[in-house]
Amino acid sequence: MTRSMEDYLKAVHKISREEEVASTTKISKALRVAPASVTEMLKKLAEKDYVKYSPYHGTTLTKKGLKIAEKTARKHRLLERFLHDVLKIDKIKVHEQACEMEHTLSDDAEESLCRFLKHPDSCPDDGKIIPPCDLKISSCAECVQLHKRGLEEVGKHKQNLISINKLKDGQFGKISFIRGGHKVLQRLLDMGLTPGTRISVLRVAPLGGPVVLAVRSSKLAIGKGIAKKVFVEIEE
């Protein structure tokens, strides 16, 4: 699949949605190429089973071709969102840039981009719908879940934070940020260590042992491995 093939499929897709079949003339206009070259390319694509081509009735996409056209459109629109929302490039300019980038964007990068942008559903310049991904999942939530297994965190990163295992007996701190798996995070939150909570360290066990915190008038022992991931702002 070459770059121009993708462009052809995209064009056919766009035109055939408006008027059922795409005539060679329309395609040649849309892509700004000579009708003769269009015919030649359409024959090539028909051979590879991407389009159904007949010289007089025009061209339609096969299932295989449709898939590629949608994928390219999806990459294009996600990239537009990225260029506009994140890089703050002007709306008028994003289309052209995205046209260049869409062909080199890998599927993995497309998937990550979608998650990073929190699954946008339309593109910024003309509000077209971004086609759904072809992953075997039933919802975006699932996609996020699948990729959440690594690190998770709650709270805010700030400057000069210190993890509670570094605090000394009797020092105070305000919970700023906790890193860890969902299970541990939930457990810590349940025990009252929500962001913004004031804690004090009552005891640090020797030999890399746990720490005892005073939190919400209860005492909580936390193993060193977890304590390392709880970050506080020190208070006097």
Added chain:
Amino acid sequence: MSCHSESIEKSNNRKNGEKLTIALAGNANVGKSVIFNQLTGSNQIIGNWPGKTVDRAEGSLCFENYEISVIDLPGIYSFSTFSLEEVVSREYIAKEKPDVVINVLDASVLERNLFFTLQLIEMNAPLVLCLNQIDIAKKKGMIIDKQKLEKALGVPVVLTIATRGEGLYELIESAVKVATENTKRKKINYHNDLETRIEKLTQLIETEKIDLEYPSRWIAIKLLEGDTEIVKLVKSKSAKIVDISYILSQELSTIHDEPCFSIVASERYAYASMITSSAMKQNEVKNTFSEKLDWVTTHKVFGYFIAIGVITGLLLWTFIVGDFLSGLISEGLSFIEPLDPQVSGPIVSVIWNGVFNGFVAGVTLVIPFVIPFYFLLAMIEDSGILTRVAFMMDSVMHKIGLHGKALIPLILGYGCSVPAIHSCKIMESRRERLLAAFAITFVPCAARTLVILGLVGVFLGPIWALTLYAVDLILIFLLGRIAMKVVPGKSTGLIMEMHSFKVPSLSVVSKQTWTRTKSIIFMVFPIYIIGSAIVQALYALDLLTPISNAMSPLTVTWLGLPAITGILLILGVVRKEFILLGAVAVFGTTNLLGPFSPVQLITLALVAMLYIPCLSTIIILIKEFGWKAATSISIANIISAIIIGGLAYRLLEIIL
């Protein structure tokens, strides 16, 4: 408060014997069990929740005209799906719909306890709040305004000191009132961002009419939190709701720059904190005795002394008390029938001897070792010392993939593996329970101690016996580390509440001792009796010789032991002492230095210590972890015993 106590006769339109169900719910260690015991007395049934290894306690009482059954739910902090206890509790409250839920709170840790109360309110459970340990709170300088609390939550509040029975009558009275009258429940509104989304989702759930047993609002909150089980449940009915809940939770995450489950938790705590600060006054107090004790027990020097003292104390308690009682009982029972396995003579007499020996094995295990052990364990558990010991020992236990709490079952293992494995329940994850249980199977229990002392201590001196113990300790450590690497999953770290110290309540301690002992009796006795009779009969009928011959490449060639030890090892599967007692019976002499060389005695003792969990241990492993895990652990035992035994034999041949 049983049927016979005075009950106030009230004109009541309900007929005699109306049935009510009360569930006790709350955090761990708030005195729920004390209340349960006080309410139900001896009318209790302790079992498991169906299909789960979570203890279920149910009892009953009569109050006025009501027959009330009381369910003691496990102590939990939240309703997430991360532990079996939490799943059991939330399913019970939602599906069985008890007439009233008594939420027991530790008054001295009000804010944290209210976090759970708010979740019960979310579940729309008919509630009574029981503020327990009000005396401890007072000692900490906390004054709680009951009316304000009632108003803020819209739930009746009763102050109690359960250990002294104070306030329990009012508690039941209040509970019956809530159960029988249609009280209006106050709705808790969280802050606007969250509340509007909860309501939107609640409405959608209601219009979609998906038929779930949980209240809509609770489901809405759980969906926003991303509770995997609820998401799955709702998705099977309506994918649309899940998708919308996802969008809503994403919106919230974007607004607050936090994952949604964190927003919900923070919100509950903000609410709990608000209520606490309006309903509770904190006065300055001097250091209480409990604080001082806490300081000492977690001190970096004294703490270790105390931790080691507690562990040694438990061990000594087993050996001294256990040995003494066990000897006494055996002697008493041996007047009835000889206790050495009888392996010749008429078959009926052999079987009878087996049955009797099995019975004695059970009695000499339960009374001397299990009961005193459980009693002392329950004491240090209930007093709060146990959490301090676990705290001090956490870093050591981490080396074998366990955390501080796992120390307790391991110590128990020196008494008997069965209760030790049973008590692995105190750990959160299955992986940790499994690793601890695995380590326990290598801990020399009282029976194995007998074998070590009888084979090695008596004939070769105590130094050799102690050496075996030391070697075993190293082996536990090494094998524990290997198991940690092999068993999939990560160690969860320690997150443990350090409760205030308290004088252990005798009623709770003895009840706990009895409950645990009872489950051991029911499991151990039949196995001992049947197993011992069968093995002895097999032996008497000479059916074991072919097996022992088949084992001879292993026993004779690799381990360098006499062929007959094959039979002894088979006998030992039922009861480890049989290795010693069997040897005496088979060779017809108490001086084992004749038939065995010193090297063989040491090797046999070592193999006996490691080779396989005894039958009752295997049974409890199956019960707690399933066939697969039990088989794997047994095979791991056999393999380590073979490898280590063979190596030891060759090494000892050079040394001795």
